[in-house]
Amino acid sequence: MTPERMRTIGRATLTLLAVAAMYEALARSGIFPAALVPSLTVVGHTLVAMLADGSMLAHASATLSRVLFGCGLAVLVGLPLGILMARFRPVENFVLPLASALMPIPSLAWVPVFILWFGLGNSVAIVIVFYAAMFPMLLNTWSGVRAVNPLWLRAASAMGADERALFWKVMIPAASPFIITGLRQAFLRSWIAVVGAEMLAASDWGLGWVIFDAKEFLNADVMLASLIVIGAIGFAFERLVFGSLERVTVLRWGMVRAAKLKS
Amino acid sequence: MHDVVPAIATAAPRPAADAAYWRIVARNAFPFVVVAAAWEIVAHAGLFPPRLFPPLETIASTFVRLTVAGILPHHALETLARLLAGFALAAIAGVAVGIVMGRSRRAEDIFLPLVSIGAPIPGLAYAPLFLLWFGLGNLSTVLLVGFVSAYPIIFNTWTGVKAVKEIWVRSAQAMGADQQRLFAKVILPGALPYILTGLRLGLAQAWRILVGVEMLAAVPWGLGWLIFGAREFLNTDVMLAGIVVIAAIGLALEKLVFQRLENFTVVRWGMMT
Numbered sequence: 001m002t003p004e005r006m007r008t009i010g011r012a013t014l015t016l017l018a019v020a021a022m023y024e025a026l027a028r029s030g031i032f033p034a035a036l037v038p039s040l041t042v043v044g045h046t047l048v049a050m051l052a053d054g055s056m057l058a059h060a061s062a063t064l065s066r067v068l069f070g071c072g073l074a075v076l077v078g079l080p081l082g083i084l085m086a087r088f089r090p091v092e093n094f095v096l097p098l099a100s101a102l103m104p105i106p107s108l109a110w111v112p113v114f115i116l117w118f119g120l121g122n123s124v125a126i127v128i129v130f131y132a133a134m135f136p137m138l139l140n141t142w143s144g145v146r147a148v149n150p151l152w153l154r155a156a157s158a159m160g161a162d163e164r165a166l167f168w169k170v171m172i173p174a175a176s177p178f179i180i181t182g183l184r185q186a187f188l189r190s191w192i193a194v195v196g197a198e199m200l201a202a203s204d205w206g207l208g209w210v211i212f213d214a215k216e217f218l219n220a221d222v223m224l225a226s227l228i229v230i231g232a233i234g235f236a237f238e239r240l241v242f243g244s245l246e247r248v249t250v251l252r253w254g255m256v257r258a259a260k261l262k263s
Numbered sequence: 264m265h266d267v268v269p270a271i272a273t274a275a276p277r278p279a280a281d282a283a284y285w286r287i288v289a290r291n292a293f294p295f296v297v298v299a300a301a302w303e304i305v306a307h308a309g310l311f312p313p314r315l316f317p318p319l320e321t322i323a324s325t326f327v328r329l330t331v332a333g334i335l336p337h338h339a340l341e342t343l344a345r346l347l348a349g350f351a352l353a354a355i356a357g358v359a360v361g362i363v364m365g366r367s368r369r370a371e372d373i374f375l376p377l378v379s380i381g382a383p384i385p386g387l388a389y390a391p392l393f394l395l396w397f398g399l400g401n402l403s404t405v406l407l408v409g410f411v412s413a414y415p416i417i418f419n420t421w422t423g424v425k426a427v428k429e430i431w432v433r434s435a436q437a438m439g440a441d442q443q444r445l446f447a448k449v450i451l452p453g454a455l456p457y458i459l460t461g462l463r464l465g466l467a468q469a470w471r472i473l474v475g476v477e478m479l480a481a482v483p484w485g486l487g488w489l490i491f492g493a494r495e496f497l498n499t500d501v502m503l504a505g506i507v508v509i510a511a512i513g514l515a516l517e518k519l520v521f522q523r524l525e526n527f528t529v530v531r532w533g534m535m536t
Contacts, residue, residue, distance in 0.1 A: 109490060116502075191385050208387070212479075224392070231380065238383060
């Protein structure tokens with residue numbers, strides 16, 4: 001570890017400690033009611049208690065399963081549709097205008113409509129996640145397949161690759177950086193959408209619901225504890241899941257050389 | 264992202280390309296006609312109660328009725344005012360913090376950990392906390408929208424300032440530029456493509472969050488509140504009319520505001536083609 005990096009880490013820790021100390025001082029000074037600004041020890045206790053009795057785990061898994069289900073649906077629909085759009089002109093002509101009209105509508109705007117159509121509960125959250133994740137998936141796949149170097153396709157077919165080999169060995173690997181970007185964006189969007197959907201379409205379980213429900217009882221400690229869990233899960237997915245996904249696909253296939261330098 | 268609209272714009276001015284222009288319009292309109300027809304068939308088939316799945320003519324007449332009565336424009340204006348207030352806060356604070364982070368190593372070390380911790384938490388998750396701290400209504404809404412949309416602006420401004428070529432800075436200094444001129448003539452234009460990207464992302468973020476926050480914060484007017492309130496009375500037509508306005512505003516923000524802004528600044532200064 002270089003001294004430069006050591007100093008950066010040292011300063012970062014110092015900053016975080018300073019901010020935590022300031023918050024703690026503010027919380028204990030009694031300027032604000034303790035229910036609204038709980039001290040960090042209280043938040044820590046609540047977090048540990050919720051983790052220990054398993055309720056936090058249940059909420060987190062409810063939220064995650066909604067995200068994964070909705071995202072999975074979006075991949076199942078968006079990936080093939082994006083490839084079809086890039087390969088066949090009529091499909092593109094049909095889907096693209098619809099997608100560009102629907103995309104600027106925030107997914108949360110549909111929550112009230114979907115509540116009426118599907119009732120309160122799981123399905124609303126899943127459909128909202130699907131809506132949020134669908135467009136990044138679709139558009140990135142589409143531009144990824146379109147961006148495949150035509151020279152590679154011709155070279156592969158000149159060397160006798162049939163349609164299937166062309167698709168699996170050339171097109172998919174070449175489009176993979178875009179597809180993975182799409183997945184990443186889709187997950188980020190759905191992570192935002194699921195929290196909102198859970199708040200609005202009360203469903204008894206889920207991190208969004210816990211936070212919103214805690215407001216009724218002025219449990220700011222529960223809110224902050226859940227916020228920490230939400231942030232941790234989002235961070236873990238971004239770093240661990242997508243980072244390793246990129247390593248096993250894009251980097252191994254040599255599609256992004258610059259990325260190697262970064263990691 | 265490749266959109267269809269620029270193709271129309273380039274085809275429009277030449278009268279010789281008139282037929283091609285209309286072909287493009289027809290091609291873009293076709294999918295909407297198909298979807299509208301499918302919607303009408305489902306709505307009139309009586310599979311779902313018309314209150315929940317109103318036919319298009321009901322939605323259109325609701326839309327016209329609410330617009331003429333001034334209700335829809337009032338909601339839309341309130342929403343836009345909140346969006347602008349929140350976004351202005353985010354833009355000012357975000358660009359300032361980003362520039363300071365890009366120019367000073369010390370500031371970078373101080374701010375970066377805070378920003379990286381706050382960014383991965385979805386903005387709406389903060390909503391109840393803000394409501395608790397700042398009360399229901401406008402203040403929480405504007406602050407939350409500003410808080411959430413500041414992150415992409417900070418990140419992009421920071422990256423942009425760091426991406427300004429060292430050689431530009433040094434040659435400007437060698438030619439005798441003082442700090443102020445260096446900043447205004449070299450660093451700011453050099454970082455501008457990134458800053459604009461950040462602002463664009465920030466505005467999109469603000470827009471996505473705002474509608475949701477309006478539903479939660481019980482503000483008296485606003486499109487989010489309009490569609491959420493309509494749920495109580497099963498007014499699906501009001502909701503869908505509200506969503507049409509939301510879509511129109513979202514499209515207009517992207518096409519009119521940012522593409523123009525980019526043409527006026529970045530493209531003119533030759534930073535991007």
